[in-house]
Amino acid sequence: MRASLLALALAAAGCGAPDATSAVVKQYAAMMRANAVDESAKLAALSDAVDAFVAAPSPDAFAAAQSAWLDTRFIYGEFEVTRFYGGPIDEVQGRVNEWPIDENFIDYTTGNPTGGIINDPQHYPQLTPAVLASSDERGGIENLSTGFHALEFLLWGQRPDQTAGPGERPYTDYVDGGTATNQDRRRTYLKAATDLLVSDLAGVAADWDVTDATSYAAGLVAQKPKDALELILRGWSNMTVSELYFERMNDPFLTQNRKDEESCFSESTSIDISGDIEGIYNVWLGHYGSLSGPGLMNLVDAKDHALAMTMMAQLSAARDAVNAIPPPFDHAVIAPAGTDAHDKVQAALDALAPLAATIRQIATTLGVTVNI
Amino acid sequence: MVRGALVAALACAAVAVAGCGGGPAGDPSEALLGGDTTIFDVTDEAFNYPDHNLDDAARALFQIGDGVFNRNWVTAPATPQGNDGLGPTFNALSCSGCHPNNGRGAPPATGDEPFLALLMRLSIDGADAHGGPNPDPAYGDQLETQAILGVPAEGTPHVTYTEQPGTYGDGEAYSLRAPAYSVDGLAFGPFAAGERFSPRVAPELVGAGLLQAIPEETVRALAAASGGHVNEVWDTATATTVLGRFGWKANQPSVEQQTYAAFRGDIGITSSLYPTKNCPPPQTACAAAPPSMSQPNLGALEGQAMVVHGMSLAVPAARDVTAPAFVRGEALFTQAGCATCHVPKVVTGVVDGYPALSNQTIRPFTDLALHDMGPGLADGRPDYLATGSEWRTPPLWGLGLLPAVNDHQFLLHDGRARGFAEAILWHGGQAEAAKENFRTMPKADRDALVTFLQSL
Numbered sequence: 067m068r069a070s071l072l073a074l075a076l077a078a079a080g081c082g083a084p085d086a087t088s089a090v091v092k093q094y095a096a097m098m099r100a101n102a103v104d105e106s107a108k109l110a111a112l113s114d115a116v117d118a119f120v121a122a123p124s125p126d127a128f129a130a131a132q133s134a135w136l137d138t139r140f141i142y143g144e145f146e147v148t149r150f151y152g153g154p155i156d157e158v159q160g161r162v163n164e165w166p167i168d169e170n171f172i173d174y175t176t177g178n179p180t181g182g183i184i185n186d187p188q189h190y191p192q193l194t195p196a197v198l199a200s201s202d203e204r205g206g207i208e209n210l211s212t213g214f215h216a217l218e219f220l221l222w223g224q225r226p227d228q229t230a231g232p233g234e235r236p237y238t239d240y241v242d243g244g245t246a247t248n249q250d251r252r253r254t255y256l257k258a259a260t261d262l263l264v265s266d267l268a269g270v271a272a273d274w275d276v277t278d279a280t281s282y283a284a285g286l287v288a289q290k291p292k293d294a295l296e297l298i299l300r301g302w303s304n305m306t307v308s309e310l311y312f313e314r315m316n317d318p319f320l321t322q323n324r325k326d327e328e329s330c331f332s333e334s335t336s337i338d339i340s341g342d343i344e345g346i347y348n349v350w351l352g353h354y355g356s357l358s359g360p361g362l363m364n365l366v367d368a369k370d371h372a373l374a375m376t377m378m379a380q381l382s383a384a385r386d387a388v389n390a391i392p393p394p395f396d397h398a399v400i401a402p403a404g405t406d407a408h409d410k411v412q413a414a415l416d417a418l419a420p421l422a423a424t425i426r427q428i429a430t431t432l433g434v435t436v437n438i
Numbered sequence: 439m440v441r442g443a444l445v446a447a448l449a450c451a452a453v454a455v456a457g458c459g460g461g462p463a464g465d466p467s468e469a470l471l472g473g474d475t476t477i478f479d480v481t482d483e484a485f486n487y488p489d490h491n492l493d494d495a496a497r498a499l500f501q502i503g504d505g506v507f508n509r510n511w512v513t514a515p516a517t518p519q520g521n522d523g524l525g526p527t528f529n530a531l532s533c534s535g536c537h538p539n540n541g542r543g544a545p546p547a548t549g550d551e552p553f554l555a556l557l558m559r560l561s562i563d564g565a566d567a568h569g570g571p572n573p574d575p576a577y578g579d580q581l582e583t584q585a586i587l588g589v590p591a592e593g594t595p596h597v598t599y600t601e602q603p604g605t606y607g608d609g610e611a612y613s614l615r616a617p618a619y620s621v622d623g624l625a626f627g628p629f630a631a632g633e634r635f636s637p638r639v640a641p642e643l644v645g646a647g648l649l650q651a652i653p654e655e656t657v658r659a660l661a662a663a664s665g666g667h668v669n670e671v672w673d674t675a676t677a678t679t680v681l682g683r684f685g686w687k688a689n690q691p692s693v694e695q696q697t698y699a700a701f702r703g704d705i706g707i708t709s710s711l712y713p714t715k716n717c718p719p720p721q722t723a724c725a726a727a728p729p730s731m732s733q734p735n736l737g738a739l740e741g742q743a744m745v746v747h748g749m750s751l752a753v754p755a756a757r758d759v760t761a762p763a764f765v766r767g768e769a770l771f772t773q774a775g776c777a778t779c780h781v782p783k784v785v786t787g788v789v790d791g792y793p794a795l796s797n798q799t800i801r802p803f804t805d806l807a808l809h810d811m812g813p814g815l816a817d818g819r820p821d822y823l824a825t826g827s828e829w830r831t832p833p834l835w836g837l838g839l840l841p842a843v844n845d846h847q848f849l850l851h852d853g854r855a856r857g858f859a860e861a862i863l864w865h866g867g868q869a870e871a872a873k874e875n876f877r878t879m880p881k882a883d884r885d886a887l888v889t890f891l892q893s894l
Contacts, residue, residue: 152481160482168510168531300478308487312501321502321739323520422494437477437487437752 086365087291093352093359094298095276095283100354101145101345102271108138109264112217116260120240120253128237132221135214136334142214143341147349150304150437151297154273154282158266161199165328167210167219172255174246175224183211184251193254195262212259215329220256222331229397232333295365296434302349302362303425303436310342311418315388318399319411327396336393343388350381362428369431377424380417387417464760468768471835471894472648472753473786473798484754484839485540485644489794492750496794503747506740507533507540511705513586514730523735525706526589526717526727527582529557536640536704540751541843543640545617545853549598553583556852557704558595558621559636560629561819568672568679570689570822574633576626576720580703589723590625597637599854604863607878614863616814617854626720634819634826637852638686642843644836646684646693647749649802651786651795654681657806664779665868666807669830671822674711683806686832686851687824693748701736701744708734709741749792753835756801757893767890770883775872776862779831781805803834803894812866815850827867838892858891859884 115134119127142163148155155162169175173182183190183201190197201211210216223235238244240253273282286294314335318327329335348354352361367374391398391410401407422438429436470476475489488500509521510531516522530536536543536555543555558581561571573579577592585591599615606612619637621629658681661668669682673691682688690696698711708715713734717724736744758764771777780803788796808828816827824830829851837858840847847857855861865873876884 150479150481150483152479156481156483166508166510308497308501312498313504316498317502317505320498321505321520323505419494422497435478437479437490 084291086360086368087295088287089360090352090362090365091289091291091294091298092276092287093357093361094349095274095287096359097348097352097354097357098145098148099271099274099276099283100357101141101348102267102274104355105138105141105145106264106267106271108134108141109267112138113260113264116256119237120257123237123240123244123253125237128221128240132332135217135221136332136337138214139329139334139337140341140344143338144345144348144354146309146342147305147345148301149309151300153286153297153301154270158270161210161212162263162266163214164210165215166330167215169219169224172211172216172219173252176226180247184255185248187248187251193251193258195258195265198255198258198262212262214263215331216259217256217263218329218331220252220259225331225333229400233331292434295432296436298349299362299425299429299432299434299436302346303429303438305342306346306418306425307422307438310339310346311415311421314339314342315399315411315418316415318396319415322400327399330396333394333396335395336391339391339395340389343385347381347385350377365432366428373424373427373431377421377428380420380424384414384417384421387414390414464762464765466760468759468801469755469757471756471801472645473800475648475752475794475798475800476755477752478755480754480757480839480842482539482843485642485751485836485843487752487754488747488750489647489752491794492752493794496746496750496792499743499746500750502740502743503745506736506744507537507747509533511707511735514735515728516730520732520737523707523730523732525582525584525586526715526724527585527592527721528706529580529582529584529704530554531705533700533705537643539843540643542642542840542846542848543853544844544846544848545637545639546597549596553595553597555640556595556597557581557638557640558619559638559819559821561634562630563632565820569670570672571634571819573718574630576718577624577629578716578718581621582706582716585724586727589727590721591623592625592721593621594623595619595621595637597852604877606881606884608881610881612859612863614860615854615856617852626718634817636686636817636819636821639848639851639853641686641832642836642840643748644751645753645800645802645833646696646751647789647792647795648753648786648798648800649683649804649806649833650693650749651789651792651798652784652806653787656784656787657681657683660781660784660805661807664781664805664807664809664831666779666805666809666831667823668806669808669821669823682822686829687821688806688808688830689821689824694745697744697748698736698741707736709736710734710738750794753800754839756835757838759893761893763886763889764893766883767886767888767893770879770887771890774875774879774887775869776876777803778872779805779807779809779869780834801835804831807831809869810867811864811869814864814866817851834891834894836894838894858888 112134115131119131170178170181173184175181198212222233225233236245239246240249242249275281276283276287327335328338350362352359363374391414392407398407398411474491477487477490488497511524512522513524514522545556546553560574560577560579560581562574564572566572571579582592597617597619599617602614602616604612619635658668669688670679671682671689671691673680680691682691684690684696698709701707701709702712702716782801782803784800786795786798808824808830810827811829818826820826849855849861855864862876
């Protein structure tokens with residue numbers, strides 16, 4: 067034990083400033099554990115609401131399940147900053163939050179009343195979490211049968227018109243003899259997909275428990291601090307630039323296509339992007355909820371004070387600008403030029419744009435490689 | 439848990455060795471397979487990144503292309519507009535249906551499983567007006583296995599495998615699986631006598647822009663040096679015959695034409711380059727299907743974005759390049775003769791509009807040339823200047839990451855090889871001597887050579 071600690075210390079010394087970097091890695095792991103635990107609590111509430119609805123479908127129980135789903139999303143958005151480096155969430159991301167989904171693969175759609183797994187008892191006689199997990203992404207990543215957006219489609223239904231409100235699936239889709247067909251299988255599917263999501267995120271939360279020596283978090287903090295820092299920066303930079311700025315905001319703005327907009331069934335993409343920028347902000351500051359400690363800002367500040375101040379100013383401005391977009395986001399992105407909503411989207415994109423160059427400077431300053 | 443940590447540790451192993459000095463012999467810069475475009479990722483996202491040195495204006499287009507790449511196309515006419523126009527006959531609903539995560543598709547696991555990422559090319563005797571394959575008059579130049587409601591699909595292909603035992607020089611046994619293909623359910627009558635088939639699996643897409651950036655004179659010189667020859671193919675946009683670079687027989691001249699041809703042939707989506715649907719004369723229901731309001735189906739911005747996406751998908755860095763096994767495996771790769779065609783190092787030229795791809799020292803492990811690969815791999819279907827037994831040397835970068843990206847490592851043009859060793863053992867023709875060198879190596883050397891390939 068002593069010898070290996072010494073070796074670790076020597077190895078770390080070769081990479082410079084191990085204590086400060088190590089402290090940031092430890093704080094990051096603690097924050098992500100808290101974030102994952104909070105998300106698991108939200109999912110437990112969703113699970114309860116789904117159980118109640120499936121047991122006795124009613125308009126109120128349906129609305130409660132929808133509300134519980136929406137309530138999971140901000141905290142999940144924050145947690146997405148842990149993607150893109152092979153961490154715990156990347157292990158399950160494909161069946162947790164992938165989109166766009168193909169509605170026809172799950173359930174009926176306009177013009178296709180017998181579509182989807184729900185209406186195909188011949189090929190899918192049993193609808194269990196394991197069956198859904200094995201059908202997910204079959205033949206391509208659009209063939210999604212699981213995760214947040216499958217649940218979203220089950221709770222809201224299709225939105226044929228982008229300018230109208232959220233999907234209006236009737237709760238009677240889940241009532242025997244009600245609307246559509248295979249209502250019993252739809253109940254089973256909703257429950258199974260919820261259970262799978264709960265169990266996937268519970269596994270992720272366990273993997274961020276640094277007190278478990280076999281967890282991912284324990285491995286991360288035991289690595290050479292600079293290697294761990296590199297992973298953290300890869301996720302943080304990719305989430306900021308490729309995912310939030312380009313894919314989630316700039317793409318739908320340029321293409322004006324609802325297919326490119328994340329939570330389109332429930333019209334709640336505003337929550338997603340606000341959660342995302344909050345998670346990016348958390349990692350920069352080293353703050354999450356009541357947890358406060360060293361963040362990326364402290365490391366940058368120790369090497370280049372001006373750069374840290376630049377990033378602080380740009381990221382704060384971007385966070386304010388993203389949160390200033392009037393919901394729903396999918397209406398704002400297609401609002402005509404000259405309207406307040408259009409201008410607010412443009413302002414948010416303008417505020418996010420300079421972050422890429424600043425983050426590249428930060429990576430160079432910290433001596434790590436990022437993929438943006 | 440443990441797996442996640444291991445993957446994470448591997449992710450930065452190459453960088454860590456380089457950054458913290460010391461280590462055995464080996465050149466850390468060999469990790470940069472795509473030069474300055476190289477990205478660092480060993481997860482299932484590894485093929486999803488734009489070039490590391492891509493400017494932000496091009497990144498915006500790349501991300502739009504990424505969205506279109508993952509889009510499921512639906513039957514026309516549909517609301518909302520913008521993603522309708524599927525088929526009428528097609529092989530897949532989306533680009534990513536056959537190239538999951540921009541990676542490589544898998545052949546069917548059993549004879550009953552539908553063909554998705556394995557495409558059956560068709561032709562009859564003779565050549566078309568430009569020297570290319572002569573399409574079947576009823577079915578065209580590929581078999582579309584699906585169709586929209588009310589339109590017949592063309593037919594159903596099947597594959598069965600037979601194990602072919604063999605022996606390494608040291609007596610260790612191996613087995614290759616030899617595919618046999620058949621088609622039934624033909625909707626427009628039997629194939630012509632002498633119909634030619636060529637099954638081709640959807641390959642990984644990373645690095646295509648870099649291959650297009652290799653100067654033409656370099657490609658011709660590489661082909662001459664390796665004892666192969668280039669393909670000369672039809673360029674639709676300029677209506678001229680030009681150098682072929684892409685596809686299993688180098689029958690496409692550019693990422694742009696390959697992209698638009700696949701949109702039309704595989705999904706049925708029209709574009710500015712190919713504005714008409716693919717409905718051969720007997721397929722009247724196909725021709726009569728209602729059109730989309732969007733003509734062509736693929737919008738101009740989306741088309742441009744798709745080309746930028748295809749040109750800019752980055753090659754991930756090689757792993758463990760200073761490890762003794764890599765260094766030894768690479769030396770054996772060269773000694774065995776593999777590097778004659780799988781050329782390890784090439785310098786790109788200047789590409790208009792793509793500064794990120796220009797003047798890069800890259801490690802693609804290809805000469806882009808056609809070589810006779812012997813009867814074992816022959817499809818018997820000529821394709822421009824490629825004979826029925828010739829194939830383009832495929833690049834090897836990224837292949838070691840296929841298990842992470844696509845959960846399989848089925849190699850060669852139809853995915854028959856279950857990993858690197860089988861792929862090498864299928865080599866024949868001009869590669870016979872190199873194959874024999876591998877087959878007769880001591881096991882430790884074979885393992886080192888495969889370790890090297892797995893690190894790419």
